[in-house]
Amino acid sequence: MITETPSHYDHLEQMPVHELLTSINNEDKTVPLAVEKAIPQIEALVTEIVTRMQQGGRLFYIGAGTSGRLGVVDASECPPTYGVPFDLVVGIIAGGDGAIRKAVEFAEDDAEQAWKDIMPYNPTDLDTVIGIAASGRTPYVIGGLNQAREAGLLTGCVVCNPGSAVAQAAEFPVEVVTGPEFVTGSTRMKAGTAQKLVLNMISTSVMIQLGKVKGNKMVDMQLTNIKLQDRAAKMVMSEINVSREMAEGLLAKYGNVRNAVDGFTNERQSN
Structure with missing residues (x-):
């Protein structure tokens, strides 16, 4: 060998x-x-x-x-x-x-x-x-x-x-x-x-x-530490142009970047 x-x-x-x-x-x-x-x-x-x-x-x-x-x-x-x-x-x-x-x-x-x-x-x-x-x-x-x-x-x-x-x-x-x-x-x-x-x-x-990445971002990643929570907040802020506070609130509500962005979009459309 x-x-x-x-x-x-x-x-x-x-x-x-x-x-x-x-x-x-x-x-x-x-x-x-x-x-x-x-x-x-x-x-x-x-x-x-x-x-x-x-x-x-x-x-x-x-x-x-x-x-x-x-x-x-x-x-x-x-x-x-x-x-x-x-x-x-x-x-x-x-x-x-x-x-x-x-x-x-x-x-x-x-x-x-x-x-x-x-x-x-x-x-x-x-x-x-x-x-x-x-x-x-x-x-x-x-x-x-x-x-x-x-x-x-x-x-x-x-x-x-x-x-x-x-x-x-x-x-x-x-x-x-x-x-x-x-x-x-x-x-x-x-x-x-x-x-x-x-x-x-x-x-x-x-x-x-399998669709687990959007653009080049890990939009479905688990938010298991401060570093990842920070990264996720910045991703949400960039994607939908919201404040840091709102991004963190969306992540707390929806659990990850993909769901936070989709949830925000759906809420805005329904209103």
Whole structure:
């Protein structure tokens, strides 16, 4: 596997800090170019996901270790960012939520467990399962994709080695070949960065296609802290040309930017 091949650098323990940082950064610069080559694959997957989610489907990420954590992060950020239900995009990690903080030994080696982890959500053929695995050989992910596919779900993946077993198990594979890691085999580095970029692209483009963004604004975001409340007030003030006080009142009444703007417009028209 390319991700397991020796680093382009050696004697790392002898490098001064500046050389370490510069060398890591030089390797990181190659990641967006690798992702760019996979855009046609990402586009094909996103198009299929949107079609199903428009009919009520959901999106599941499955993965182990760093890959699983990245899926959980992406899924957990969709509700606050786009105001969607917490179970519309679901991140599932081998070993359960405890594995987010502490590695669970051999959890990734169980080819039956991923589908068992999905089953409580009552999956349907409108749902999508994306397997995330830098190596492309994780049994947890391969088994989950195979069983999801047999059940009629859409399957995709994000891997960092070409021609992998995970890619073969998915209908819509995304292969981002990032090459050797700075620390040999440490796929939390370039491979992890590539996976994060691809997941950003998938979830963001899906949410935009589902109408969760207006212009370039997160009009359905949850107002869960002062920063977001401030941002929302400014968005309402700009959109309908009202005072800060009125914008805050509308947000308190309607809950988010979209509803505040629509509510104000409807109130004005009815009067």
